[in-house]
Every structure is written in C-alpha cells, then in structure tokens.
Ligand SMILES: *[C@@H]1O[C@H](CO)[C@@H](O)[C@H](O)[C@H]1NC(C)=O
Ligand SMILES: *[C@@H]1O[C@H](CO)[C@@H](O)[C@H](O)[C@H]1NC(C)=O
C-alpha cells in the first residue's frame with residue numbers, strides 16, 4: 291500500500307512538470323518541485339520531497355540556500371554568434387521571523403557553476419563575498435529581491451527593492467517597489483532578456499495579478515556577463531540577527547521565447563507550520579493516493595483487458611516498472627536507430643542518442659537485441675528492477691523502457707561528456723582534453739560513493755559485476771555516474787550469489803571469479819581497484835604498448851618495484867597533482883585489486899580511506915615514494931602478496947582461452963558461452 295501510493299504521487303508530479311531540452315529550444319516548467327527537479331545545496335530542502343516548495347532557507351540565522359536547474363543551459367547561438375534571449379517566471383514567498391524584521395532576500399542567478407563556493411550570507415545572499423564582490427573574473431547574472439537596507443547606504447537606502455547585479459554585488463540597476471516581499475504571501479516575478487535589442491525587463495506582482503509593466507526595463511549588453519553555457523538557479527541567505535524563510539513555489543524558464551505561465555492553482559503552498567498544515571497535507575495526500583490507486587487499478591484492468599483480446603502481453607514485472615515508453619516514440623527519437631545517432635556499443639547492446647519527440651528531452655537509448663528473447667527478457671527485467679529503484683547522484687538514472695519482439699530498449703539520462711575511458715585514453719589524436727587531477731580525484735570519490743550505495747546503502751546488496759571505465763559516464767559538470775546494471779543481480783544481504791558463469795571484462799575480472807564463477811562485492815572492489823589505476827595512469831586495464839607490461843596493474847607494480855610508482859602516473863598531467871592523493875589512489879587501486887580477496891577492503895572502507903578518515907594500511911607499511919632498494923621493495927611486495935600477479939594473470943587469461951600477446955579488446959565477455 292505504502293509503496294503504491296508513493297509511486298502514484300511521483301506519477302502525478304511527473305505529469306505536471308514539463309521539461310524540453312534540445313539545442314535550439316530549452317524550456318522547463320515546474321509548478322512545484324520534486325527532489326530530482328533541482329540540484330540543491332546547503333540549507334535548501336524540497337518540502338515535501340515528492341512535490342512541494344523549494345525551501346531555500348528556513349527561519350534560522352546564518353543560513354544559505356541554493357537551488358539550480360540540474361543541467362547546463364546553452365546561452366550562446368554559435369550560428370548567429372550571439373547570446374540567446376531568455377525568459378523566466380517564478381513565484382516566491384518570504385516569511386519573516388516573528389522575532390526580528392527578517393532578511394536578507396533571495397536572488398535569481400545565471401552562473402558558470404552549480405554553486406557559489408565561498409559565498410557569504412547576509413547582504414551577499416550566498417552568491418558573493420567581500421573579496422569577490424566586484425572581481426573582474428565574475429560571470430554572474432543576478433536579480434536580487436532584497437529585504438534589508440544598506441550594503442551601500444546611498445543606493446540601497448530602503449529595504450524592499452529589486453536590483454540587477456551584473457558580475458558583482460553592486461546593483462547596476464535597482465528599483466524600490468510597492469510589492470512588499472516579506473508578507474508571507476506568494477509573489478510572482480518575470481525576468482526577460484531579449485538578445486537583439488539587449489533589453490532586460492524585470493516585473494513583479496502579487497501572485498494573482500497579471501504581468502504588469504516592467505519595474506526595471508533597461509538596455510544592457512550582457513556579453514561580458516553571459517557564458518556559452520550557464521546554470522540557472524536561486525540563492526537566498528539569512529544573517530546573524532535577521533532571518534526569514536525563503537521559498538520558491540514554482541519556476542518556468544525558456545530560451546528564445548516566453549517562459550510558460552505558472553498556473554496558480556497548480557502551485558504548492560508553503561508548509562510553514564507543520565502541525566496544522568501537516569494534517570491538511572496528509573489528508574490531501576491520502577485523497578490523491580486514493581484517486582490514484584483507483585486509476586492504477588483501472589489501468590491494470592485496461593491492460594488485462596487488452597491482454598485478453600491479444601493486444602500486447604504485459605508480464606507482471608512490466609506493470610511495476612517506472613516508466614514505459616512507446617516503441618514508436620523511441621524509434622522516432624533515435625531517427626529509426628540510425629547509425630549516425632549511435633553513441634556507444636557494449637557487450638549487451640548498442641546505445642543511441644535520442645530526442646523524445648513529445649518533450650524534446652535528450653536521452654540515451656540502449657538497444658539490446660537478443661537471439662533468445664526469454665533470456666533477454668530476464669536480463670532486461672533485472673536491469674529495470676535494480677536501476678528503476680536505485681537513486682543516487684553517482685548512478686545513471688533509468689527513465690524508462692520498452693520492448694518489442696526481441697528488441698529491448700532502455701532509456702537513460704543522456705550524459706553529454708560520454709564515458710570515462712574516452713576521456714582517459716581517447717585513441718583519436720585530435721582529442722586533447724586531459725582530465726586534471728582534481729577532476730580525476732573527484733571522479734574516484736564519486737564512483738566509490740555510487741558503488742558503496744549499491745553494496746551497502748540500499749536494502750538489498752546489488753553487485754554491479756561490470757565496473758569499468760566505459761561504464762562510468764561523466765555528466766555536464768564532470769561528476770561521474772556508474773551505469774550499465776544489465777549484469778547486476780539482486781540478492782539479499784548475507785546470501786551468496788548462485789550464478790555460475792563468469793561475466794565481466796578482461797582486465798577487471800578478479801582471479802577467484804575465473805575459478806569459482808561467483809561474483810561478490812569483493813569482485814566489484816577488484817574491478818574498482820583496476821579502475822583507480824586507469825584513472826591515475828591514463829591507460830587501459832589491458833593495453834599493448836612497447837616496453838610496458840600490457841597488464842596495467844602489473845606495470846604499476848613493476849614501477850613500484852623499480853622504486854618510483856609515480857613513473858606509472860599519466861604523463862599528460864605533468865606534475866600537476868597532489869602527491870599524497872596520488873599515493874592514496876594508486877595504493878588503494880593496488881589494495882582493491884589484490885589477488886587475494888581477503889586482502890581487499892570493502893567499499894565502506896574505501897570511502898573512509900578516500901575521505902582521510904582512515905589511513906591506508908599499504909601506505910603505512912610501504913612508502914610508495916622515494917628511493918628504497920629494489921630488493922627491499924620486492925621483498926615487501928612479496929610479503930604483501932602483490933608480486934605474483936604477472937604469473938597469475940597469464941594463467942587466468944589462458945584459462946579464458948585468450949593468449950597473452952594477442953590483441954585483447956576490452957569488450958565484455960561472457961564466460962558461460
Ligand atoms: C541559432 O539560431 C538559428 C536562427 O534562429 C536557429 O535556426 C538555430 O537552431 C539556433 N541554433 C542553436 C544551436 O540554438
Ligand atoms: C570568496 O569567494 C571566492 C570565490 O567563490 C572564494 O574563492 C574565496 O575563498 C571566498 N573568500 C572568502 C573570504 O570566503
């Protein structure tokens with residue numbers, strides 16, 4: 291009962307929010323927000339998380355809250371070589387504290403990053419601070435709705451005002467307004483920029499009024515404020531002695547067109563006093579759930595009816611799936627699965643880029659064509675079950691699915707930066723992007739956190755079974771998402787896997803897996819260790835290069851034996867890396883990919899090592915750096931069980947029927963066939 295009403299509530303919000311994303315036209319409309327609609331930071335919460343207000347700050351002092359549309363928005367049209375027009379409408383509400391006059395206000399922002407690290411509270415509204423308040427390097431478009439007088443007494447002499455702040459805290463334009471912000475009632479704001487005439491209009495009005503003449507209407511060229519891609523969002527802050535609760539009730543945005551009007555009747559109301567309003571809300575939720583349960587039941591009825599007349603056979607698991615797409619829609623989205631739309635090919639299927647015709651959302655569609663429909667279906671079901679329910683910022687989110695005959699289609703979020711392997715070692719010589727160490731280290735931490743979630747933080751243990759760099763996708767702000775759960779099998783805590791055949795990718799397969807065929811969290815840790823070494827060394831797990839051991843991990847151990855493990859580090863980074871972090875990542879890579887599984891840490895320990903909560907044992911006993919004698923190091927490595935790898939690997943490879951020295955491509959293999 292509980293889970294079905296949760297499902298229902300998500301469905302209803304899904305129907306109300308729209309989201310349109312193609313390079314030519316970007317728009318979104320959120321009449322209220324669900325948790326995933328926004329990227330939130332610091333004190334911001336979505337209340338309630340299934341659909342409610344974005345509460346930037348609650349009534350408390352020294353708070354800062356940020357909320358951003360999660361995706362970058364293209365602000366520049368290269369064909370026309372000018373910035374795009376944009377338009378936004380939002381409804382906000384500010385409830386002042388009962389014990390003081392309230393403060394300090396909120397702002398709409400367009401910025402380079404999804405966040406304002408170092409932003410101060412109070413007058414700075416969580417965006418700028420005293421040292422960067424008018425730094426020339428800022429690229430921030432900010433419209434502030436200020437409720438406290440006085441950062442610059444002369445221009446800002448009264449509280450309640452609207453200001454346009456370009457790249458700094460000082461308002462280039464500002465106006466006092468009779469619409470009083472701190473009245474605990476919703477207020478609607480419109481901001482429009484028209485790129486040809488370069489006019490910026492800002493209007494505000496009480497919630498139920500129509501759009502008035504602009505409060506501010508100025509001509510200003512934003513070309514030194516805007517960037518090619520920016521994040522849109524909100525920031526609010528309170529101060530030490532004055533505080534308010536700042537809420538966003540709804541938000542629409544559009545590039546090159548007018549933002550959608552937010553229908554007052556659809557917007558959530560502020561949950562200010564959880565006691566009385568909570569009851570009302572629960573009653574409402576119960577009513578909505580009841581309606582939805584009835585609709586779901588009738589839907590099931592229709593499905594059963596269609597099934598009985600031989601329409602489309604839906605199995606039980608299909609009914610529980612998060613979102614089912616029509617085949618025609620995915621066919622159109624991918625231009626009929628045209629080769630030009632192909633963005634990847636893996637062991638289990640081909641991946642296409644697609645633009646959903648109804649919404650314009652860009653997605654990645656994975657097409658799995660199976661000779662054996664039954665087995666395919668089971669794999670498909672496993673993937674849906676696990677992925678559909680799993681939600682973590684470092685996992686690729688499954689939006690939906692579809693099946694037709696032997697074609698199984700999975701629809702994922704589209705991640706523009708592709709997979710990690712293509713960023714680490716791209717064979718295309720014209721590809722010159724080099725990931726910085728900072729980016730690599732944060733990718734390491736992100737993947738670790740995603741894998742920990744799979745292993746321990748969910749109610750069932752999920753073994754990934756195919757952790758590798760081509761399964762790590764990189765999103766717009768370079769954070770990693772672990773994808774491809776086609777091989778995942780769910781099993782209960784404490785139970786062992788019963789599968790008997792080896793599935794994985796050469797170079798990432800733990801030795802015991804080839805012997806016992808049993809995947810475990812520890813075989814995932816092994817593969818994760820290899821991934822760490824790839825990230826540090828910028829080399830594939832298995833790569834044939836002159837004068838270097840083809841097996842990455844053995845080559846790293848060789849460098850270590852020779853007294854300088856840093857020789858293995860990706861030369862393209864030069865010396866631009868933090869030595870202790872590098873030591874940690876390489877050391878951890880070796881420990882995780884230890885041939886003996888009892889030596890490997892758990893993902894929870896891995897995360898502790900990466901956060902510096904615990905010291906890596908390998909580092910304690912063996913300094914990876916410096917000039918110890920080779921025999922001394924070798925003896926230590928032998929003691930740690932790290933130097934018999936070469937032999938072991940050759941045997942394992944031969945056991946799989948692959949001869950060392952031949953060309954091994956890093957595609958998935960299925961040892962069971
Ligand atoms: C640039 O503007 C032109 C003309 O309005 C339009 O056809 C094209 O789709 C735009 N391109 C992008 C990438 O926005
Ligand atoms: C001010 O903000 C900048 C940029 O976000 C940050 O680098 C700097 O550390 C901050 N300064 C202070 C004093 O917090």
Ligand SMILES: *[C@@H]1O[C@H](CO)[C@@H](O)[C@H](O)[C@H]1NC(C)=O
Pocket residue numbers: 420421423424425
């Ligand atoms: C801001 O810039 C102006 C001139 O551009 C300068 O006089 C002033 O000192 C700067 N203020 C701060 C706080 O950096």
Ligand SMILES: *[C@@H]1O[C@H](CO)[C@@H](O)[C@H](O)[C@H]1NC(C)=O
Pocket residue numbers: 424445460461462463
């Ligand atoms: C702040 O903006 C005003 C115009 O609103 C301008 O006169 C003043 O010089 C600016 N101050 C700084 C420090 O940039």
Ligand SMILES: *[C@@H]1O[C@H](CO)[C@@H](O)[C@H](O)[C@H]1NC(C)=O
Pocket residue numbers: 482483484489490491503504507
């Ligand atoms: C700005 O406001 C003026 C005055 O109402 C109007 O003529 C103009 O079309 C508006 N521009 C935009 C981009 O909304």
Ligand SMILES: *[C@@H]1O[C@H](CO)[C@@H](O)[C@H](O)[C@H]1NC(C)=O
Pocket residue numbers: 475476497498554
């Ligand atoms: C807006 O109008 C509706 C009726 O049209 C009314 O129920 C609601 O209370 C009004 N809201 C505000 C904040 O005035």
